[in-house]
Amino acid sequence: MHTHLMQVHLMTLHKIHVHAILGRVSDVAEEDLLREWRDLSARHAAVFGRLECRLQERHGLGVTEFEALERLVTCVVGKCRAADLTEVVHLSQSATSRLVARLEREGLVQRALCESDRRGIFVVVTDEGRRRYEEATPTHRATLEETLTVDA
Numbered sequence: 001m002h003t004h005l006m007q008v009h010l011m012t013l014h015k016i017h018v019h020a021i022l023g024r025v026s027d028v029a030e031e032d033l034l035r036e037w038r039d040l041s042a043r044h045a046a047v048f049g050r051l052e053c054r055l056q057e058r059h060g061l062g063v064t065e066f067e068a069l070e071r072l073v074t075c076v077v078g079k080c081r082a083a084d085l086t087e088v089v090h091l092s093q094s095a096t097s098r099l100v101a102r103l104e105r106e107g108l109v110q111r112a113l114c115e116s117d118r119r120g121i122f123v124v125v126t127d128e129g130r131r132r133y134e135e136a137t138p139t140h141r142a143t144l145e146e147t148l149t150v151d152a
Contacts, residue, residue, distance in 0.1 A: 047147045054143050059136040064089045064099055066140055069108060069133040072125035079112065079124040108132060 048063060055061045061069070071088040072080060086096040100123055103109040108129030114120030125133070 047144070050147050051140065051143050054139050055136055058139050059132060061132065061136055064091065065103060065108075066133070066136055068099060068103065068123075069125060069129055070137075072109065072123060073130055073133050079122040081114075082111070082121050082123050085123060103129065 051063050051066075055063060055066055059066075067089050068085050071085060082096065082100055083093065085100065086093050089096060089099065091099065100109060100111065103123075104111060106128075107126055109123050109125055112122045112124050114122055
């Protein structure tokens, strides 16, 4: 009986030890995951911040304005639906609508109704929008190269 109790005790200790090791492995994995997320978030903030600063200072454009212009300039048909810009600039639909309104006030884009669906609205880049995009592109690319290749 004493041997049996000793075996049960040893098995219980073994289970506790295994659980403790697995718990630590799980904790380590979780810590690694959180560290990776924080590193990614910090890197994104650093790159985004540098881009925002340089594009504003040199070209009067924010990152989202630049990304919207880039989508419009590189679009095969030269225009896209306003809703499609939402995916590119990673903003809500209402924030994208405000972005398009700002770009329109600055003369960088114009809105056009879809001929086949009067409810659809296209956003078209203007000559001025294309010019500003082309002027800002070297700044954008150089900043990306500078900030993304530092740690690579």
